[in-house]
Amino acid sequence: MVSESDFTLTCNFTIQSDFCTPETCCLEQGQIQYIPNLAGNALFTAIFAILIIPQLLFGIRYKTWSFMSWLCLGLIGEAVGYIGRIMLNDNIFSFNGFLIYLIPLTIAPAFITASIYLCLARVIYIVDPNLMHTRLKPMTYTKIFVTFDIISLVLQGAGGGVAATANDKKGSDMGVNIMIAGLAFQVVSLLIFIGLCSDFAWRLYKGIVSKKMRLTVADTDTSYPPAQGLARRPTWMRRSEEVGGDSTIDYTSIKTSMMFKGFIVALVVAVFLILARSAYRLAELQSGFDGELANDEVTFMILEGPMIILSCIALTVFHPCFAMRGLWSMKDFKKRAGSPDAGEKLMMTSTPNSAVNSRGGSQEDVTDEQRAPAVGAEV
Secondary structure, three states: OOOHHHOOOOOOOOOOHHHOOOOOOOHHHOOOOOOOOHHHHHHHHHHHHHHHHHHHHHHHHHOOHHHHHHHHHHHHHHHHHHHHHHHHHHOOOOHHHHHHHHHHHHHHHHHHHHHHHHHHHHHHHHHOOOOOOOOOOHHHHHHHHHHHHHHHHHHHHHHHHHHHHOOOHHHHHHHHHHHHHHHHHHHHHHHHHHHHHHHHHHHHHHOEOOOOOOOOOOOOOOOOOHHHHHHOOOHHHOOHHHHOOOOOOOHHHHHOOHHHHHHHHHHHHHHHHHHHHHHHHHHHHHOOOOOOHHHOHHHHHHHOHHHHHHHHHHHHHOOHHHHOOOOOOHHHHHHHHOOHHHHHHHHOOOOOOOOOOOOOOOOOOOOOOOEOOOOOOOO
């Protein structure tokens, strides 16, 4: 095995990198300026390869095709990238090894974030089946962020290709700048995603009804038997099957289950870990491939591989097929939870301040950003 002590101390820049050997060129003439650790990179390769197996099994069994596809592409990219680093361990001057390392490891997390973005619409349908607290339609969030992710992926991939194949410093710098733009776009997209998710969670927690929504509040009479009392609950608190959905699906039990709560935590953890990794890679590229951070293997082995490994483990242990009890297709969600239009027929009123029921209940016209009243509140 080659070690750093095997290289000549005198650099010979008259020899092209592809034709260098440790006896003729110094370590600084390598594609990166250190010998990648064989054991660590082999371990990361094995972990990513192993994680592909349960994703394929769960995806095929429960038909989570889109989630499986994006996440597997990310895992494959990570595994291939670390194979490139193993090739560099064998030959630090290998241009092919450098390409196989640089491009897949740069773009792979973008595929993983795409799989996370796909989950948001499903989560909204489960925790807010009437879509009263979300600012946008569930699939609108997904379309926006998957589009952002594809833009980021294209920029990073194109930049990596330009930088790796450039014949001069100017071309290399241009490629690095394109990669930086792609990584910066990914970081900004993740921050916006976190902001909108936090906004939705806050509005749901506080019962803030979305703009232009009008809420019908039924009279809550505790003298009714439990079954009838349930029917008297405000519409915004009713279960999905009570507002036109499939009575066999209990969204309340899904969203209160430990698996679903763990899934939400897994999504949050994964997003912040990938954000930390992307911020690190952004800082790394700021100084170029020859910079100190880009050639610090210890930092790389902490802030690159483990961040993605932990994210993927979280998304595997708390897989959406278990958290959502087999539901994944958006057609299933719209059919079973009731489409937004179906929900609006119960949520919306044509005339504000009209009477609601024969027992003296009243109706509150909730407009703009007014909060929905709690269960049992007198109106």
